[in-house]
Amino acid sequence: MTLARIALHGGAGVIDRQHLGPEREARYRGELQRIAAAAWARLETGASALDVVESAVRDLENCPLFNAGHGAVLNHDGVVEQDAAIMDGRQRAAGAVAAALRPRNPIALARRILDDGQHVMLVGPNADRFAESCGIPRVDNTWFITPDRQAQLEMARAEGRVSLDHDQHAGPAPVTASGHSPDDKRGTVGAVARDAHGHLAAATSTGGMTNKRPGRVGDSPLIGAGTWADDATVCVSATGHGEYFIRCVVGHDIHARIAYGGQDLRSACGAVLDRVAAMGGDGGLIAIAANGEVLLPFNSAGMYRAWVAADGVLRVAIYGDDD
């Protein structure tokens, strides 16, 4: 029996069949299937968990359906500010970047910071400078912007909302020419993996919230909040209303409930999402425990997700009732 496990998410939010529609649903399922299958194949041929979560998140960043990399949401200024983090469960080594404007794949910059080892986190224009000095491929900020995201920002601005990707209003949502609902609000992508050696890793990347205040950083790039990995316990990547996930230190809270409270993965994840909900937030997470248990809980209507657990079967799901 293989030790390998993989789980991916493409964001949580108010995602339901009516608003998503069959055509877009099929596109999301197809992309999740493709990216998870590639990640699984790499794990099966001996790649490290760290390398696999990086490449899976890079694939999710490159897919315009998800709120990270190309197709990320826009801040109030109409600029894409990107946050990403990656963590290696072996030594708890980590790399994180926030409010970066230029790296084509923010997760590649986070990985470079991890490998460099001097610092854990770089932010703002200076993170872009470091990326440049390392030869991380860069693009003009406008490269990230899709017509759908532009429409989404214009709607959010008009309504004075700061909105999370994938959330949809009550009532039919207008749909842009490309079939993307402009008021999708909640995003973030992430991957967690256990490799053939039993090592854990986690990676997360996001454009944050549509119409967010420029410079705003959510939980994704914060080690212990949106991203966490420790071989002894669990690897976690979260998605949701970041401010609540920060205040609950979600990833490390799951770790601590397992390490100090003797809780199992399900109880630990349930308790922290209950705490997030009690504060007024929602979202979800993907987690793989040291014992190989894979869990993808969320308290929003849906979460784009794909995973391979102990049975080796690749599953893709979106709604709350299609696991």
Place this chain on the structure above:
Amino acid sequence: MTLARIALHGGAGVIDRQHLGPEREARYRGELQRIAAAAWARLETGASALDVVESAVRDLENCPLFNAGHGAVLNHDGVVEQDAAIMDGRQRAAGAVAAALRPRNPIALARRILDDGQHVMLVGPNADRFAESCGIPRVDNTWFITPDRQAQLEMARAEGRVSLDHDQHAGPAPVTASGHSPDDKRGTVGAVARDAHGHLAAATSTGGMTNKRPGRVGDSPLIGAGTWADDATVCVSATGHGEYFIRCVVGHDIHARIAYGGQDLRSACGAVLDRVAAMGGDGGLIAIAANGEVLLPFNSAGMYRAWVAADGVLRVAIYGDDD
């Protein structure tokens, strides 16, 4: 018996009597005494823990002896980039700022972000823009720079070191005209308090590391790492080699050991500092537990600190042997 408690730190590092010298030691003790007495007086007259940690950190920022605000250390570019966070133990509300260049008192900006409530963390030039829009007093970045810090950077650059404030080399350290050792390397200031209503709060502020890579963010502004407060358990402000404190999620780890592991404050703080040390890091922290216990542990040679515990006596200490 009053519920009120206060503890402050002005950074941890290789601080010993020989290098500090009696005159500088007296200045540090005098400033810690003055700032702690003012904070204690506010607590005694009914101020909230949140207001008191903010004003205490503001006082520490304004004192050029410490690595925060005026007198903060310089990054590799010769620029002061400031990080700060504040957290209210009542609802775990929090505000944080990283790599800000202009606010005269970074902790005032962190407090404004907490009060605003929309986001938890703002970084980089956009944090400065938000500060400006809120009327937070700002200064030109050069206002923060003291001749001592300039000399410190030049030495670190010449030696190719990235250095923490207050660390001193083996052997006599050169001293600048103002009596400040230019190779003081480790800083950060912080305050934790319990008020008359039993509420907890924590605040931390820092210029980070001398000669740090521009855009580098340490543990200070990360909720759960360098700054943490929850009325149910503990408030914490940390100081030390930030990268290790991030990877150990120091503040939240102490919280979790108490909340889920049933550990007492001393065991919890000891365990997390042991973990930091095992990874290769050092530093210290100040903490007040919900039960009123006050602890100021460190695994470096010294930590500038002041506190009032259950007996109502204000104490000031610097070295490992003068508690």
